[in-house]
Amino acid sequence: MTAILAMDGPSGAGKSSTSKAIAVRAGWNYLDTGALYRGATWLALNKKIQSAEELLVALSQSPLKFNPNPKSPMLKCGEIDISDAIRSEEVTSQVSKFAAMPEIRSVLVALQREIISNAEKGIVVEGRDIGTVVAPNAHLKIYLTADLTARAKRREAELNTNEDLSQSLATRDEMDSTRQTSPLEQAIDAVLVDSTDLDLNETTELIWELLKE
Ligand code: DC
Numbered sequence: 001m002t003a004i005l006a007m008d009g010p011s012g013a014g015k016s017s018t019s020k021a022i023a024v025r026a027g028w029n030y031l032d033t034g035a036l037y038r039g040a041t042w043l044a045l046n047k048k049i050q051s052a053e054e055l056l057v058a059l060s061q062s063p064l065k066f067n068p069n070p071k072s073p074m075l076k077c078g079e080i081d082i083s084d085a086i087r088s089e090e091v092t093s094q095v096s097k098f099a100a101m102p103e104i105r106s107v108l109v110a111l112q113r114e115i116i117s118n119a120e121k122g123i124v125v126e127g128r129d130i131g132t133v134v135a136p137n138a139h140l141k142i143y144l145t146a147d148l149t150a151r152a153k154r155r156e157a158e159l160n161t162n163e164d165l166s167q168s169l170a171t172r173d174e175m176d177s178t179r180q181t182s183p184l185e186q187a188i189d190a191v192l193v194d195s196t197d198l199d200l201n202e203t204t205e206l207i208w209e210l211l212k213e
Pocket of ligand 1: 035
């Protein structure tokens, strides 16, 4: 059975950097489930689609393909590499809307489970509902969080902007936490890690020790 590390938590807590660092160190695969929701959103915006039904058809014609190598994760939609396009402001501002659609979640969760079961040694999976819905039997579940100001500062540094991103992060957290289908929440058996006062190395070391245990 594939070993699974589930890494959930709100935006900007450091899930991606930490997940990739752990996966590289362990020689495991890496799955960014947020990238899949972003990919579906990119397709919807590209094809000017509003409804879940139309988006399901578009996704079956141009399927999402994720390369689970933590050193070079890549997302394709059909034959197009959309790894950079899914990070645009437009996709970021619309993704919570499409991620709240149960039909879309259902096909993307099936895709996530397929990618997980294809991992040979193990896989680090980051998202919002990994420990609760996608892989409730994960061997280790981490709920990685940090206070809003710290998360906004990190995102601003990542995107190299002077704009205050705390409001947009707070709006996205609110939508992701209050939706009907698999909202962001800490699994009861998840270990809470608060990275407000930790850098990437310290966070990675802490989680690495938990994984070794
Ligand atoms: O981690 P991220 O910011 O790239 O995620 C993009 C959006 O996708 C985020 O607003 C919430 C949603 N998402 C989700 O609903 N479930 C997941 N497992 C991962 C992400």
